[in-house]
Amino acid sequence: MAVEEKNAIVFDNVSKFYGEVLGINRVTLTFEPGITGLVGPNGSGKTTLMNLMTGLLHPTQGEIRVLGESPDHPERLFSRLGYCTQFDSFPAGMNGYQFIYSFLRVHGFTASEAKKLSWQALERVGLEGAAKRRVAGYSKGMRQRVRLAQAISHGPRVLVLDEPLNGLDPMARAEVIEVFQALAEAGCHLIISSHILHEVDMISDRVVLLSSGYVVAEGEIGGVRSETMEEHPIQVLIRCDKPSLVASRLFEQDHVVEATLHDDHGGLEVRTRDADRFYTLLGEVVLAEEVKIETVTVADADVRAVYEYLIGNEGEGR
Amino acid sequence: MSAAVTEPPASLAEDSPRGIDWSLVLRQITGIMRLELRRNLFSRRAFALYFLAFSPLPFFMLWAIMARREITYHEFDIEGPAQAVAGPFTFTFVLYVGSMLFLSALITFMSLYRTEILERSLHYYYLTPVRRWVLVVGKYCSALIASCTVFAVATAALFFLTCIPWGFGEMNRYLFSGPGLGNLVAYLGIAVLGCVGYGAVFLLVGLFFRNAIAPAALIWGWEAINFLLPPLLQKISVIHYLKALFPIPPSETFVAVITNPTSPWISVPGLLIFTALVLAFAGWRARHMEISYGGE
Numbered sequence: 122m123a124v125e126e127k128n129a130i131v132f133d134n135v136s137k138f139y140g141e142v143l144g145i146n147r148v149t150l151t152f153e154p155g156i157t158g159l160v161g162p163n164g165s166g167k168t169t170l171m172n173l174m175t176g177l178l179h180p181t182q183g184e185i186r187v188l189g190e191s192p193d194h195p196e197r198l199f200s201r202l203g204y205c206t207q208f209d210s211f212p213a214g215m216n217g218y219q220f221i222y223s224f225l226r227v228h229g230f231t232a233s234e235a236k237k238l239s240w241q242a243l244e245r246v247g248l249e250g251a252a253k254r255r256v257a258g259y260s261k262g263m264r265q266r267v268r269l270a271q272a273i274s275h276g277p278r279v280l281v282l283d284e285p286l287n288g289l290d291p292m293a294r295a296e297v298i299e300v301f302q303a304l305a306e307a308g309c310h311l312i313i314s315s316h317i318l319h320e321v322d323m324i325s326d327r328v329v330l331l332s333s334g335y336v337v338a339e340g341e342i343g344g345v346r347s348e349t350m351e352e353h354p355i356q357v358l359i360r361c362d363k364p365s366l367v368a369s370r371l372f373e374q375d376h377v378v379e380a381t382l383h384d385d386h387g388g389l390e391v392r393t394r395d396a397d398r399f400y401t402l403l404g405e406v407v408l409a410e411e412v413k414i415e416t417v418t419v420a421d422a423d424v425r426a427v428y429e430y431l432i433g434n435e436g437e438g439r
Numbered sequence: 440m441s442a443a444v445t446e447p448p449a450s451l452a453e454d455s456p457r458g459i460d461w462s463l464v465l466r467q468i469t470g471i472m473r474l475e476l477r478r479n480l481f482s483r484r485a486f487a488l489y490f491l492a493f494s495p496l497p498f499f500m501l502w503a504i505m506a507r508r509e510i511t512y513h514e515f516d517i518e519g520p521a522q523a524v525a526g527p528f529t530f531t532f533v534l535y536v537g538s539m540l541f542l543s544a545l546i547t548f549m550s551l552y553r554t555e556i557l558e559r560s561l562h563y564y565y566l567t568p569v570r571r572w573v574l575v576v577g578k579y580c581s582a583l584i585a586s587c588t589v590f591a592v593a594t595a596a597l598f599f600l601t602c603i604p605w606g607f608g609e610m611n612r613y614l615f616s617g618p619g620l621g622n623l624v625a626y627l628g629i630a631v632l633g634c635v636g637y638g639a640v641f642l643l644v645g646l647f648f649r650n651a652i653a654p655a656a657l658i659w660g661w662e663a664i665n666f667l668l669p670p671l672l673q674k675i676s677v678i679h680y681l682k683a684l685f686p687i688p689p690s691e692t693f694v695a696v697i698t699n700p701t702s703p704w705i706s707v708p709g710l711l712i713f714t715a716l717v718l719a720f721a722g723w724r725a726r727h728m729e730i731s732y733g734g735e
Contacts, residue, residue: 139731177562177730193726199568206566208732210559212474213482226470227567229463271563 127189129153130174130279130310135183137169143334144169148183150329150339152312156305158325159314160428165331167314168207171281174312175204187279200228203272207283209264211256217243217267218252221274228275242274243267245300247293261288269297279310286317298324318425330431337431345427353421353430354378355396359403360388360415370406374398388415467569471577472584475551479585484550488586491543492593495535499600502527506604520602520613524622525687528601532626535597536633536681537662540590544637545655547586549645551578552725562730572722579642579718586634594630598623618686625686628707632684636677636710639717646724680710 130152137144145166159167172178173185176192190197211220221242225235243249246266251259256267265288272280282301286294301324305311315321321328328345330337338345360383361367368380368389376395383389393399396419407414420426479485506523555561564574602610602619613619644654662678673679682688683706 172731175566177565179727179729195565196568196570199566202566204562204566206562208559208562212555212560212563213478213558223470223474224563224567226473227467227564227569229466229470229568231466272566 126186129186130188130312131184131186132170132173133184133186135173135180135185137166137173137178138181144178145173145331145334148336150336152310153327154305154308154310155326156301156311156313156324158321158328159312159331160316160318160321160328161331161337162432164333165432166334167331168283169334170329170331171204171206171283171312171314175202175281177204199277200275201277202279202281203275203277204281205268205272205283205285207287209261209268211264213257214255216253216255217248217259217263217270220256220267221271224271225274230275238274238276242270245273246270247296262290262293265289266293266297269300273300273304277309280304280312282311282313284314284316286315286320294320318428322425328427330428332432338427342427349427349430351394353426354392354394355399356420357391357393357399358388358416358418358420359391360417361407362387362413362415363410364389366410367403367406367412370410371399371402374402390420464570464573467567467573468577468580471564471569471574472581475578475581476585479547479582484547484554485585487546488543488589491539491546492589493596494539495531495597496593496600499531499597503600503604519605520610520619521617523601523604524598524613524619528598529685529687532594532597532629533685535594536629537659537678540630540633541637541659541662543586543590544634545641545651547582548579548638548641549651551582551642552645553649553651556730556732559732565730571726571728572719575642575718575722575725579638579721582642583634583638586638587631590630590634591627594626595623598626622686625684629681629684632707632710633677633681635714636680639714639721640677643717643721643724646721646728674709674713677710677713680706680713 130150132148132150135148136146148166148170159170161167169178173180174187174192176195176198179193185192187198188201190201192198212223215223218239221239222235225238226232228235230238240249240252243252246269248263248266248270251263256264259267265285269282269285272282280301285297285301289297298320301311301313305326313321313325322342325342327339327341329339330345338349359367364382364386368382368391371377371391371393372380374393376398377391377393379390379392381390391399403417406412421430479488552561555564569577599610602613605613610619614623640658641655644651644658648654662676665673665676665678668676684703
């Protein structure tokens with residue numbers, strides 16, 4: 122086994138069918154350390170992918186390796202993997218501390234270790250004050266956080282999070298994202314599914330776009346966006362003092378497919394199929410014509426744009 | 440909220456040898472039992488166990504009061520308790536095992552997986568570094584301890600209520616100078632082994648079936664007609680092994696002995712081997728089970 126594979130999550134031609142219903146089909150992916158966002162509409166296969174990764178489901182065909190281990194061996198896998206599922210349910214009658222402590226004991230930790238780890242995890246998600254309250258009385262956001270605490274309590278190297286930002290208020294969201302980023306910086310794998318696209322964009326190093334059980338695109342956002350540029354030219358907003366001049370100079374190039382002046386004559390919107398050549402040209406025009414640039418903004422190089430271009434109407438309403 | 444990254448303690452060595460670390464397995468089983476014992480003894484699920492185990496108690500108390508009033512002075516001898524145990528108690532105990540203990544095992548052991556699937560909380564166990572057979576063993580042992588404890592106490596209470604109308608003196612003589620203590624131990628053994636056998640069967644059933652009624656009816660029917668089955672098929676049942684353990688053979692009940700009963704020296708290990716095979720199958724099933732909760 123390659124050294125790289127021991128530090129990666131690998132899907133090799135994996136398919137999962139629920140009877141005749143397709144879950145995911147022929148997925149071949151490699152997840153490297155860092156934050157990977159899983160994006161796709163309902164039923165696209167995000168949760169199936171996560172459940173396969175964690176052994177809750179078994180693939181119909183293909184092979185999965187998580188840090189070199191098969192998900193069929195929980196005794197080896199789950200000391201290194203934590204999974205915060207979407208299931209908003211808990212064992213009955215427990216408080217937040219008992220919930221985390223009890224399952225750490227099931228891991229095999231001693232009482233003192235489990236106690237220490239439970240409090241550490243609760244502190245990390247800001248729930249130490251509510252630790253002795255019944256989970257049944259928690260708000261949705263608190264339940265989400267206590268499940269996150271349970272998933273990270275044993276110090277996993279791989280953290281799989283299914284819609285982890287659901288139900289969190291903006292403050293808690295920011296704090297949880299901070300925890301994710303700290304874990305990623307420490308070399309952990311974080312696989313995060315979310316329908317909040319701008320947050321996926323903000324926190325993910327890479328994205329995997331899924332649609333109807335197929336991987337539509339994967340990689341760094343910029344790279345994925347570049348691949349779609351031929352069909353969906355990139356859109357750049359420029360605020361400057363000579364928009365008409367800039368528009369005429371830029372429009373001479375074959376990769377610039379559209380240039381529209383703003384109504385206030387204080388800027389323009391350009392669509393181009395070649396971002397690199399565009400920026401080089403823009404620099405030359407600015408220097409040659411002594412144009413004063415206020416801002417240059419790419420309007421559609423984020424996950425949302427990629428999502429809309431690649432998945433389109435399927436994901437409407439999300 | 441803290442963003443610091445902490446390392447877990449060394450007690451769960453990540454790069455531990457691939458062989459089974461038995462001390463870790465023992466800690467994991469203890470951890471599972473901590474959770475499950477609480478559920479099996481102190482939750483709503485436990486109500487069925489207590490109710491079924493102790494439901495004959497009021498009737499035995501009533502019987503004891505009525506019997507006490509009818510007993511004449513001459514009947515105050517060791518034969519009184521012995522006859523009561525051989526008669527009403529044995530007859531009732533056979534029914535007790537075939538109904539109350541059977542139903543209790545059905546509810547308690549089938550719930551071990553089914554309830555958690557219905558409550559959507561089984562995945563918490565499946566996301567721990569625990570071998571699936573260890574989980575089966577931990578859950579089974581916790582339900583077994585709860586069931587055995589409750590049914591042993593209930594059996595002893597029923598036994599003493601059967602003897603008490605003849606007074607403590609006669610009861611003591613029957614217990615310590617007669618066959619009483621041996622009989623009591625045998626009945627306790629039957630209750631415990633009943634929990635062992637039926638528990639394993641219903642744990643397995645809970646891993647396969649969503650609805651308990653059909654498989655429970657089938658198993659109950661199979662147990663009831665056991666004495667009519669060919670000798671080889673008789674061995675695939677719990678009652679076959681239990682009936683050999685009755686100190687006083689029940690003759691007019693559904694465990695009526697038509698064929699020669701097996702010796703206790705064969706039936707006890709036989710039941711334990713049967714249980715081990717059922718649990719091994721349950722472990723295999725648990726290993727291949729998927730957690731999706733869909734359509735539950």
